Amino acid sequence: QVQLVESGGGLVQPGGSLTLSCAASGYNIEDVGVGWVRQAPGKEREGVSCMDGDGTPYYEGHVKGRFTISRDSAKNTMYLQMNSLKPEDTALYYCATRNRFYCTLENLDYYDYWGNGTQVTVSS
Secondary structure, eight states, X not given: OOEEEEEOXXXXXXXXXXXXXXXXXXXXXXXXXXXXEEEOTTSOOEEEEEEOTTOOEEEOTTTTTTEEEEEETXXXXXXXEXXXXXXXXXXXXXXXXXXXXXXXXXXXXXXXXXXXXXXXXXXX
């Protein structure tokens, strides 16, 4: 059974940092496309960052330069380092993987497995 479990969310002040983790079990996330997706209240899901199987990262324009995606194959875990957080980053953040080499920021239905999400709230 494939499980993706996110952690690391919480309440942070504007300008602060958080690191999200996504631990995978029952599925090897090495060499496949992985991604982070968020959904704010009343808004559609949005691809935030993703990584191809070879480690090539991609970022949505509003987070580029502030967020960093990474993957630790030994721990079968992916991460999202988030710096300079803004109130508009407030959302439920999901990790996702797919049975393909390439990730995607746009076609979110291409992901085969999803975590349950971790809440990130940026507020003073």
